[in-house]
Amino acid sequence: MKISLHAGLVLRRGDKTFEIVRQLDDDSFQLEECLTRRPSTVDRLTLLKRIWDKTYQLVLPAGSAASTAEIKPPTDGSVQLDLGSLKKAVREDMERRKDYIDALQKAHVTRGQRKKIEVLVKKVATRRNDPRAPSASTVMSWAREYQNSGCSPWTLRSGNACRVRQRQTAPAMDRLVSRMIRTVYLTRDRYTLQHTLDCIRREAKELVAKKELEAAKADISLATLSRRVQEIDLFRRIAAREGTARARMVCRSVMDGAGAAYPLQRVEVDHTPLNWVVVCDRTGLPLGRPLLTVMVDAFSGYVLGIYLSFYGPGLSSVSGVIRNAVMPKGDFVRGVKLEHRWLAEGIPDELILDNGLEFHAIAFKLMAWELASDLMFCRVRTPWLKPHVERFFASLNHLTLSRGRIHKRVANVMNLDPRKDAAIKFSDLVKGLIMFVADVHPFEINERKLARPYDLMMEGMADCPPVAYPGDMDALRLTSALSKQLTIGPGGIELHGLPYGGAELFPMRKTFGERFKTLVKWDPDDMAWLWIQNPADHTWVQSPCRWEDYATGLSWNQHLVIRKFARHELQLIGAYEHLQTARLRLHDHWLDATSTKTSADAMLAARYSGATSARVMAPQDAPKPAVAPSRVVADAEVPKPAPRQIPEFDSFEMA
Numbered sequence: 001m002k003i004s005l006h007a008g009l010v011l012r013r014g015d016k017t018f019e020i021v022r023q024l025d026d027d028s029f030q031l032e033e034c035l036t037r038r039p040s041t042v043d044r045l046t047l048l049k050r051i052w053d054k055t056y057q058l059v060l061p062a063g064s065a066a067s068t069a070e071i072k073p074p075t076d077g078s079v080q081l082d083l084g085s086l087k088k089a090v091r092e093d094m095e096r097r098k099d100y101i102d103a104l105q106k107a108h109v110t111r112g113q114r115k116k117i118e119v120l121v122k123k124v125a126t127r128r129n130d131p132r133a134p135s136a137s138t139v140m141s142w143a144r145e146y147q148n149s150g151c152s153p154w155t156l157r158s159g160n161a162c163r164v165r166q167r168q169t170a171p172a173m174d175r176l177v178s179r180m181i182r183t184v185y186l187t188r189d190r191y192t193l194q195h196t197l198d199c200i201r202r203e204a205k206e207l208v209a210k211k212e213l214e215a216a217k218a219d220i221s222l223a224t225l226s227r228r229v230q231e232i233d234l235f236r237r238i239a240a241r242e243g244t245a246r247a248r249m250v251c252r253s254v255m256d257g258a259g260a261a262y263p264l265q266r267v268e269v270d271h272t273p274l275n276w277v278v279v280c281d282r283t284g285l286p287l288g289r290p291l292l293t294v295m296v297d298a299f300s301g302y303v304l305g306i307y308l309s310f311y312g313p314g315l316s317s318v319s320g321v322i323r324n325a326v327m328p329k330g331d332f333v334r335g336v337k338l339e340h341r342w343l344a345e346g347i348p349d350e351l352i353l354d355n356g357l358e359f360h361a362i363a364f365k366l367m368a369w370e371l372a373s374d375l376m377f378c379r380v381r382t383p384w385l386k387p388h389v390e391r392f393f394a395s396l397n398h399l400t401l402s403r404g405r406i407h408k409r410v411a412n413v414m415n416l417d418p419r420k421d422a423a424i425k426f427s428d429l430v431k432g433l434i435m436f437v438a439d440v441h442p443f444e445i446n447e448r449k450l451a452r453p454y455d456l457m458m459e460g461m462a463d464c465p466p467v468a469y470p471g472d473m474d475a476l477r478l479t480s481a482l483s484k485q486l487t488i489g490p491g492g493i494e495l496h497g498l499p500y501g502g503a504e505l506f507p508m509r510k511t512f513g514e515r516f517k518t519l520v521k522w523d524p525d526d527m528a529w530l531w532i533q534n535p536a537d538h539t540w541v542q543s544p545c546r547w548e549d550y551a552t553g554l555s556w557n558q559h560l561v562i563r564k565f566a567r568h569e570l571q572l573i574g575a576y577e578h579l580q581t582a583r584l585r586l587h588d589h590w591l592d593a594t595s596t597k598t599s600a601d602a603m604l605a606a607r608y609s610g611a612t613s614a615r616v617m618a619p620q621d622a623p624k625p626a627v628a629p630s631r632v633v634a635d636a637e638v639p640k641p642a643p644r645q646i647p648e649f650d651s652f653e654m655a
Contacts, residue, residue: 005020005023005029005044005047005048006020007020007021007022007023008020009058010034010058010059011031011051011057011058011059012056012057012058012059013055013056013057014231014232014233016033016233017033017034017059018031018032018033018034018040018056019031019032019034021039024041027043027044028041028042028043028044029041029042029043029044029047033233033235038235038251052154086157090157090158093157094153094156094157096130097142097156098156099124099128100120100121100124100134100139100142101139101142101143101146103120103121103123103124104117104120104139104143107120111140111143111144112140114136114137114140117136117139117140118136121133121134121135121136121139142155142156169217169220169224170213170214170217172207172212172213173204173213173217173218173220176200176203176204176207176213177200177220177225177228178228180196180199180200180203181196181225181228181229181232184196184199185229185241186232186236186237186240187240187241188240188241188242188243190241190242193222193225193226193229194222196225197220197222197225200220200225201218201219204218204219205218234247234250234251235247235250235251238250238251245380245381248381248382249381249382249384260297260298260299261299262299262460262463262464263297263299263300263302263346263457263460263461263464263466264297264299264304264346264347264348264349264466264467265298265299265348265349265350266297266299266348266349266350266352266376267295267296267297267298267304267325267348267349267350267351267352268295268296268298268351268352268386268388268389269293269294269295269318269321269351269353269359269389270293270294270354270386270389270390270393271291271292271293271313271317271356272291272292272294272393272396273289273290273291273292274289274290274291274292274308274396274429275289275396276289276424276429277289278290278424278426278429279424279425279426280425280426280606280609280611281425281426281427281611287310287426287603287606287609287611288310288603288606290308290309290310290426290429290606291308291309291310291311291312291313291317292306292307292308292396292433293306293307293308293309293313293317293318293320293321294306294307294321294389294392294393295321295322295325295348295389296388296389296392297344297388297453297457298352298388299456299457299460300453300454300456300457300460301388301391301392301446301453301456302343302344302442302453302454302456302457303344303392303437303441303442304325304344304345304348305321305322305323305324305325305326305344306321306324306433306434306613307320307321307324307612307613307614308426308429308430308433308612308613309557309611309612309613310603310606310607310609310611311557311607311612313356313358314358315358315361315363315364315482315524316482316524316525316555316556316557317358318358318359318364318367319364319367319480319481319482319524320480320524320525320612320613320614322367322371322480323476323477323480323614324613324614325344325345325348326345326346326347326371326469326476326480327345327469327473327476328345329341329342329344329345331617331618332434332614332617333434333438333617334617335431335617336431336434336435336438336617338434338438338439339439340438340439340442340454341438342434342438343454343457343458343461344457345466345468345469346465346466346467346468346469347371347372347373347466347467347468347469348371348373349373349374350373350374350375350376351368351373351374351375351376352376352378352385352386353375353376353377353378354377354378354386355378355380359375359377360377362483363482363483363484366483367479367480370479371469371479392441395441395444396436426609426611426616427616430613430616430617431616431617433613434617441453442454442457477523478521478531478540481521481522481523481524481531482521482522482524482556483519483520483521484519484520485517485518485519485520486517486518486520487515487516487517488501488505488508488515488516488517488518489514489515490514490515492505492543492546493520493530493532493543495520495522495527495530496559496560496563498527498545498547498550498551498559499545499546499547500530500532500543500544500545500546501532501543501546502543502544502546504532504541504542504543505532505541505543508532508534508535508536508541511536512535512536516535518532518533518534518535519532519533520532521540522556523556524555524556524557525555525556525610525612525614525615526552526553526554526555527545527551527554527555527556527559528544528545528548528551528552528553528554529542529543529544529545530542530543530545531543554610555610555612555615557607557610558607558609558610561607565585
């Protein structure tokens with residue numbers, strides 16, 4: 001019959017069903033599996049060949065004229081046989097037949113000259129040492145089919161090579177095998193083929209006892225069972241035994257359409273715990289494994305920003321890495337000797353994210369909206385959708401830092417304790433990572449693109465410069481700050497026990513009264529100030545913390561740890577005196593310890609230390625953030641209480 005390759009044609013191969021969805025420009029067709037909708041591309045010649053040798057079976061409407069017709073090989077010579085895809089025995093047989101046919105053509109012997117054909121057959125058989133010389137009738141039949149097809153190589157194949165092997169098992173045994181594969185092998189218990197075969201043989205004995213199956217046909221081999229399992233779609237096998245997520249990972253297909261055309265068009269964001277245990281700069285105690293948050297450009301693979309902390313994958317880490325990626329790197333890398341300038345700065349067009357809770361938080365969405373950056377969330381458990389940031393994490397394993405490294409535990413082998421070997425200080429680790437992302441990683445050759453991230457970034461920035469942040473560092477700090485709706489009362493505003501507000505709130509109280517709700521923002525690295533939005537004109541007012549001695553240089557996560565310690569020790573929340581006492585008690589607790597007993601204590605110490613890459617690389621003589629005149633509503637002097645004699649607590653402050 002005549003086959004029309006068009007969109008909508010349905011083909012079947014074993015248990016898989018495919019549909020032709022479109023014809024591409026290069027004379028190939030795109031197929032989709034009907035069950036999983038996974039795409040594949042097949043050229044026209046290969047598709048025709050697979051239909052002819054019945055690798056693909058046509059699924060035609062019932063009652064159609066073509067449904068019962070026999071498919072004949074193409075005779076126009078447009079389809080070329082791929083000899084490399086055939087088995088060796090089939091190729092040798094085709095060459096044998098062609099040799100006999102060529103002997104007739106060279107001797108100018110027609111198909112009806114039987115005596116002459118017999119002589120030629122004997123000569124060819126002697127030359128080839130063919131023990132099974134064909135008869136003259138057979139050679140004439142080969143020559144007739146070959147010439148009538150227009151010398152198509154399809155006719156040289158033996159009919160046995162195209163024959164589909166029929167199953168020899170009894171119908172009852174066949175049903176039993178299918179049922180046991182479905183109920184035993186294709187389960188989350190992940191039983192072996194041998195166990196499945198044992199179950200089949202046990203059930204077969206019961207069928208024989210019931211005289212529902214003949215004893216001679218009540219057994220199959222392990223090889224037969226393996227072939228039956230291999231006929232099932234790989235995606236279905238893995239999904240049934242290991243879950244759909246694992247099946248998607250094994251059968252994944254990454255398309256080039258998710259690439260970027262210019263720098264900062266697509267920026268990938270992710271977290272990873274580093275494989276090293278670091279120590280505190282001041283005390284020398286091991287703090288544990290820090291968490292690294294990075295932003296990587298999808299166009300070039302260049303690292304745009306980093307943020308190192310012990311806070312975990314939360315809003316503080318996300319805010320820190322956005323601030324580091326957008327701002328110029330001059331002040332951040334001032335204390336590091338770099339051979340090349342860190343090029344990264346500017347606002348990303350789109351952020352590629354996973355489904356972490358911090359990326360779905362309202363505070364993070366506000367940051368993205370104020371930066372005019374779009375958000376794209378990847379499916380769960382699909383790390384290949386962020387290939388550039390995953391490749392960067394893999395390259396971190398090539399760092400030469402050995403002491404304090406986390407090693408994979410091996411059974412029956414003496415394991416080293418990385419906490420005892422930890423030697424590198426947190427500040428040195430931050431500076432080393434800056435050297436890696438500026439001088440090492442950008443110059444690693446991408447074997448796929450045959451280019452370096454540094455060169456791609458330079459060329460891309462020359463053709464399409466990134467959009468620079470229009471404001472100053474104070475405005476960026478406000479944009480990347482954490483936010484929350486809070487109520488301002490007669491005593492000002494309270495953020496987890498910290499009091500804010502003074503004379504700068506008087507104009508808003510005249511308009512909205514002594515109690516009203518508004519948006520509040522705060523810098524997670526410095527709790528000395530927060531920003532309060534005027535509900536009327538949406539301007540921002542900086543409000544200092546009334547506990548200045550406590551809040552200056554205090555991070556958001558440090559404050560949360562101190563409150564947790566105070567709640568446990570003193571059973572009272574919110575009192576300034578009790579927070580100061582809890583801070584001193586916690587100070588004595590860490591100083592009296594000669595070593596960290598558990599990893600939980602180490603992580604608590606790391607979080608309390610407030611160690612982040614931003615604080616390590618911040619200029620020591622940096623002035624306090626000032627309020628832009630356009631954003632100030634009231635600039636009255638805030639009355640301050642008399643200074644108190646409180647011992648300075650700086651055991652975990654970074655030098």
